[in-house]
Structures are given as C-alpha cells and as structure tokens.
Amino acid sequence: MAGVAWHYVLKFIITGDAAVGKSSLLVRLTDQRFLANPDPTLGVEFGSKLITIPEENKVVKLQCWDTAGTESFRSITRSYYRGAAGCLLVYDVTSRQSFINVRSWLQDVREHADPHLTCILVGNKIDLCADDAGAAAAAGGGPRRKREVSTDEGELWAKEEGLLFVEASAKSGENVEEAFECATRNILEKVRRGVFDDDRSPGVKLSKPSSGVALNEDIRGSCC
C-alpha cells in the first residue's frame, strides 16, 4: 500500500437535472472514460481523485459525491450540501429546461450549504454543438443537437449569481478537469485568506502530507 499523500481533502458534490451528465463528468475525471449509456444514479455515488495545483504546490484529494438528478432523490441530495466545500452545478447546453432548473438547484445550495461553499456552473455536452461554437467539425460525427443555451447567457447568469463558470464535455473530456481545478483553486484561495479558520466547514480538511497512518485533522484545529 503506497503511502497516500495529499495536503487537503475537499468534498465536492455534483448536482443538476437528471441526464445532464453529472455521473459522466465524474467518471471522466476519475477514470478518463466516457460511458454512452450509464445508468441513472440512484441516491448518491462516490468517486475520488488526486489533483495537483502547481502554483500552490499542493496535492488535493477530491472526494466527490455524485447525486441523482431525479426529483424523488432530491431530499436525500439536500443532506449533502452542508458538508461540501465545492459544488458543480451542471446543466446541458442543449437543454434549455436544464438551464432553467439550475435556478432551483442553486436555491437548494443557498438554503442548505455552507455560505463559503464554492459553486461552479458547468454547461455540459458542448461536443454536441461543436459547430455552433465555431470549432470546425470537431464533434466526431455524433448526432448533433441544437445548442439551446449560449455561452454568453450561461456566463452572464453565473456572474450575476456569483458562480464560477465553464463549459465542458464529459464525452470529449474538454474542460472537465479544468472545472474541478478551477473550483479547487477558488477554495484554496479561501483557505489562504483564512475564511475557514474560525468557521466550521467540514468540507475542507487538512492532511499531513504523506502521513499513511495519521488521521486527517480538521483544518480548524481542535478548538471545537
């Protein structure tokens, strides 16, 4: 068993409407794979990944909880906001409805999550409309669909709501790691600014590097 080494453990949750590609984004991140026909998620599935943020010289372990978009699991999903440090709010750029519904997902986040949670809005499946985006004939011949949410519109709304923003494709892999990295940078910056110093955020944990055996310690120390 190789000694696991990371500086931080960050908890992420991934939410958004059913079938927008949440599980696909996670599988792309952890396994570098894309499944054409994944099963809809029941409840919650866990996946994890080590990433490096070179400019901070930090190794970060991302613990990701991929939630079900189906309405019937929504109350279960709510249990996961509170403890998370980061949230990927996902919609499908070829589905206007999924973008509209992001508002209600964000409402859940606002209601249940730690106020310091970092949220990134992810417009997924851009491979389907590679032409509209101007990238010449990149979609690899898959069934092309019309883009229903423009990049500008997504970006504008994210800005209004104070969210990070990226467009990605779980299928091509484009911007998938970037989405997680972008959110991670933002969280690490908050850590540096001391946002979590006296606040309770179980989503961020500091770990002694290369400590195989020691337990992770809460970054807030042993004060409570």
Added chain:
Amino acid sequence: MEFLSQINIALRGPTGQPQSAADTIARLADRLSPSTLLADRRAAVLALKGLARDWKADVGQLTLHGLLDVLQNDAEVDADIGKAVLETLILLCEVDENAPAAARDLGYKHTDVVLADDKVAQKLFALMADHSFYLRYSALQFLSILLQNRRQAVQGYFLKAPVGVTSLIALLEDKREIIRNEAIFIIQSIISQSPEIQKIMAFEGAFEKLFNIIVGEQGLEGGVVVQDALTCIDGLLRFNQSNQSYFRGSSLPPVLLSLVGFPPNLPFNTPTPQQFALQLWDVPQKRANATLVVGVVGLLARHAGPPDGLSIACTRCLTEFGLASNAPTNIKTQALHLVPSNVSGLPLAEMVVTPYVPVPDTNGEEWDRLEPASALDALVELILHGEYNNIIDGERRTKDGMELRGAALGIFQNFVQKEEISEAIVQAMVAQPGSQAPATPLLYALTTVPVSPLNVPSVTSTHFATLLFAHLLRASPRAKATARSIVPQAGSPGGGGGAFFVPADGGPPPPGNDDDPADADGPQTLLQILSEHLSLAFLARARADLPDKEAREWDRLCVGYLCLLIQWLWEDPAAVREFLEAGALGVLVEPINQTVEEDAMIPGLCAFLLGVIYEFNREPGEVTRAVIHPILTRLGIDMLSGRLIHLRDDDRFRAVGPDSFVVASPGAHVPPHLPQGAPAAGLPKPEIEEGEIWFDWAFVDFWKSNYYTIQKGVAVDPNALSSAAGQESAMLIASLRDVIRNQAAEIEKLQTQLKAVSAASGETDALRAQVASLTEQLETSDQKKKDVEKEQDDLLVLLDELNSKRRKDKERMRQANMEVSEDEEEEDDEDEDEE
C-alpha cells in the same frame, strides 16, 4: 396504587371521593393543555410518568397526543418538562420482549402514533443538538426505542431531516461518554439496511470520527465502545459499494490494519513484527474487537478486478493471522475463511511465514518461533497436524481446532483450482529417475499405516490428507495420471504396508500374504498402498471386540480412503485397472453385503466405489466388466442402488454444507449411565466442545452430481458403452460430435475448394506460360515465314530473271536457229528449285 392515591390527593384534596385511575389520568390529560401554566403542565407530566408503567394503556390512550404537544412546545423551553415528557413517552413506547403479546402490541401502537407524521422525529433530531445534557440524552434514548420498534419509519424521516445526520455525527465528538455511546448505538441501528443513510454518514465523516473514538480508546484493547464503533464501521461498509470505495481511498485502511498490529506498508519479503504475531488475548473484549476488525479487513481483501495494494495487504494480514500468530483459534478460522477465493493476489508458495508454537507448560506466555516456511507448507502443515502441531489439543479433537483446519483446507482447495498448480504439486511427489520420491508431509500422512489401537491425531492427519489429495485430483485428469506413478519411498510408513501391522491384541493379521506384494514386487504405488490400507481398515473394524470409540475411528479412515478412491477412479480407467489388479474388488463386496441396518455410510460408499469401478472399467485386463457383472447381479442391482441412495440419509453426510464441515462429536457427551467424572483426569475440560469431520462439501457436491450416473451404470449390461456421461451429457457429446463432424466436413469441403482454386490458378499460370511460349513460337515462325517468303520472293525474282534471261537466250538461240523445246524449259525450272 399508593402513587395513584397520592396523585388523587394532589388533584382533589384529601377529602375527595376516591377516583378511578382512568378519571385521574383524564384529569391529568386536561392539565397538559397549553392553556395551563407551565408549572402545572410539568406537574401533570411528572404524575403521568409515575402512572405510565402501571396504566400504560390508559395513559397512552388519554394523554399521548397531549404529551406529544408538550414535547413539541415546551421541551426546548424547559428542560425539566422536556426530560419528563421524553421519559414518559419512553415508558409508553417501550416493548419488553418478554412481556405478553398484548403488552408488546401496546408499545408498537404508541410508537405508531408517535411516528404518524415526521414532527416528533424531527423534534428529536433537533433535541439531539440541545444544550441540556438530560434533554439530549433522553431524546437519544427515545429515538433508540423508536428505532427498535419501527426502524424504517424513523429512517424515512431521518433522510428528510437535513440537520439530523450532522447533529448525530457531531454527537460522536461529545465529551460526555454516555451521550457519545448512545449516539454510536443509534448509528448502529439507523444505518441498518439503508444504503442512503450509510452514504450520508460517510459523507458527514462518520468513518473518521468513529476511528478517532477507537484510536482514542486504546484500539483493540478498548472496551465495548470500541466494539460498538467497529460494528458501525462494519455496517457502513458491508453492503455498500460506494462507501467501500470511499473508505478504500481514504487514509483509514492503514489505521484499521494497525489496530491489529499489522504494519500497513510491510514489504512482501519482510516478516511480520512480533507485536502482530504474538499478542495477549486473555481479555474477551479484545477478542470481540479483533473479530470485528478481521471482518472489515476481509471486506477490503475482496476487490473486484485485479488485486490492488490494499487488497493484497489485507489478504496477507488474514493469512498471517491464520498461519503465523497466536490469535485465538476462532479468529484464525475467521481470518482464513475470509481469504478471497481467488487467491491469485497471494502467491502462497512464495510467501514466507514464521509460525510460532507455545512453549509447553508456560500457559501461553512463552512462544517458540519456528523456522520460516512457505505459506503453502505452513497451510498444509496446519491442515494435516492442527494448530501448533496439536501440542495443545493432543488427543482431543476440539471443534474450534477442526474448524480452523477446515478453513485452511478451503484455501488449499481454492489454490489448487488451477490445473497447472495441482499438477505441479502432484508431480513433485513423483520420484525423478535415479532418485527417491520426496517424502512430502502430505504423502507421509496419506500413507501412514493404520495401526490398532488407533491414535486420534494420526487418524485425523490421514483423513485430512485424503481430503487434500482429493482436491488435487478431482478436476484434473492430468494430475490423476501423474498420481498413478507416485511410488512413496520404501522407508516411508506406507512402504512395506503389512510388515508394520501389529495387531494390538491378537486381532487378525493383515490380508493374506499372497496379497502383500510389497516384498515380492518391490515398492508399491500410492494407489496400491491406499487399497491395502482400506482393506486393513475393513478388517480391523470387523473385529468384534473393538470398543465403540475406536470403531468410529476405523470408520473414519474407511470413509477417507473410500471418498478419495471414488474421486480418483472416476473417469480414470487406468486407475481402475490398477486398483482392480491390486485385488481390491473383494474388499468392497463384503461391507456392501453386510446385513446390518445400523450404518448406511460405509456400505453406501463401497457401493458407490464399486459402481465407479464398474462404470470406468474400460481398459483390457483380467477383471473385465463381464467378470464384475455377475457380482453385481448377485449382490442385487436394487440393493446396490438402495445402498447408494441411503448414504444421502446419513446424518454425517447431511450435516455437511458449503460452510459447515465440522459436526459435534457424540463422544463429547458422556452417556448418563457412565460414572461421571471417573476418567476426569485424562479427559478434556468439559467446556471445550469436541468436533469431528466425516465428509467435506466438495465430496458431497461430487456425490450429488454423479450418484445418478452410477446408479444407472450398475444396471447396465457389461457390453454397453459408458453411461457415465449420463443422458444429458451423452446428448451434449452427441451434439458436439455433430458440430465437429459438420465442421470437419466443412473444412474438407473448403480445402477441396481451396485446392481447386489453387489448381486453377496453377493452370492459368501454365496457360499463361504456354501462351507466352506460343506467342514466342509464333513470332519466330512468323519471322521464319517472313524470311522464307522473302527468300521465295527473291528466288521468284531470280527465277523471273532467269526465265526472262532464258527466254532471251532462247530467243537468241532461236534467232541463231538452235533447237529449243518448251517442255524442257519447265523441267529445268524444277531442277533449279531443288538445288
């Protein structure tokens, strides 16, 4: 009643009429109303609490809703009333398992009212975080009662309560142990069978907090809290793939392994440290804790896909526990059972372990370290000779000890599943040309000559050796073929069979001297030795004066030999031939023919072996099927069939299952008519349960799949073809044959076509060549023709010139009046041509 009248006085004053309980309770119920003063409500609740035990039905019926309102409205305002109302509710909902059904139903009924909607549950989740210790504690206790009664309803509400999980997990860090322990207890039951709650728990950091508790409480050496926390960890992981991947990827598995002293990063070729191998195990709580840790290690050892570092470390930890530690026997058994059935992650033959044995008479305080050995050798040693070489158990067969050997046997079975491995192990027992056969412990135990009076450890070794050997051969025709050429060393105990047989008290000598080929024909093969020992065993158990206990041991040996032979001879005509030539037929017939009703086991096995011999007697030899057939008919085909089937009804056979192997020894119970305690000096302490084995599941399974073939086979004419395959497989084989035939035909056809095509292409080539040469020829002949034509032309021209010259000459001649003939002229032309 005393209490009731006190309340009456309190309610009405001393002069009032005596009231019925129901009236009193009804009046108290009125006082619960929010319109009364808080102090009055508090008094009423306290009064009801006093009445609830004896008047559970009335209090419940009249006041439950009022009490729940008080809980809802007052608990957080006034901790005293909160505590009192919770305690009253606990009394109303409690279900005493030993109470009569009606009383129990009452508890369930009240619970259902409490849980009719989510309000109470949500209130309780909120109270878990209350500042008041008593409120917290009572809320937890009430919750725990509700969980016991109606777990699923509570779980449903819990999932919908966003704060519930967080506050519950937070309680794991409560400084008051009593609260923390109650929380652990609740977690244990609230996660039960709810993967969603389990996952949320993991998300909220339950694993980390539980491990903090365990480590903080001295790990394995800790008390029942550690056991409860470990139980939670097991519950969070056992049926939850998502949590397992969370846990595997976390930093906790190394902590788990170090709880039992196993260094998580131990390099493969480094022995385990002594603090892992030798620990103090006196405290029962430590055993309970260790059992749970081993269970979780077993979960992590199993891993879908190729073994990773963690699963290998866990598998090694289990193996080391089982083979090279002083852990309690049942923990070793558990550990070995948990070694994944696909042991490819663990190179047993290359892995080195260092077993320990206790120094005699030191009460487990001193241990000798043995020489390092390969794990495979240590495993076989454990199977054959028991834990610590049997020095503790001695003549006893303890149930625990037998279970341990059974668990080890299971690993061996899995390990030799691969034919290359079983074949290599068998091959290693064959003498290389010019050298003696190696005396492996397995071979030694297998060929130990049974001598009366039997000693229990030796019988057990031989029996286990037959089981080990059967695992090697059962599924591998090649291993069977190799095994036929095993000739155990002459010096080994099986070498000169009969020579060592010294009947203890004038029993019959070994089978007739003519039957003893050892001296005459040199060393015997393993198969010959086994058949000889089988016949020795039959003779010995036939003795009239044999004590019951020893007869049983002889029976056990017979069972071991017979089961091995049945599986070996199955589908191996060459082995059948050799067995028959060793004169074994006669040995089998007699036990089958016994008229005793008492025992179906040995006759059944003999009938089965006889059937196998008949079925697979397919090689030419002296004892042909035609020779055996009259014996079968004389015994009676129906009788044989019956013997075969009745094995199935034998308790010792029926008791065996895929996971159960050891049966309680009847000898362990002292028959009441015997003077108790008389032989106490030499006897085991009564609290140690004894156990024994007869069959393993592999054989039972084998028997079940094949007895029908044999049952049919014995009824078949000696000239008939094998029925071994059975109807179904015969059809399968026939259809496969068809497939092969069709394929062969097709291949042939294709080959012909191919040939034709290639032939055709050859022809084309030839033709092409011919065309080329013809063209060439044509060209040359054309050229020639042209040349000829030209020459001819030239000649014609010449001729023409000549003619005209001649004409001119004739003319001149004529003019000169010389004689000229026309005919001559023509002849001349021809002549000229020829020249």
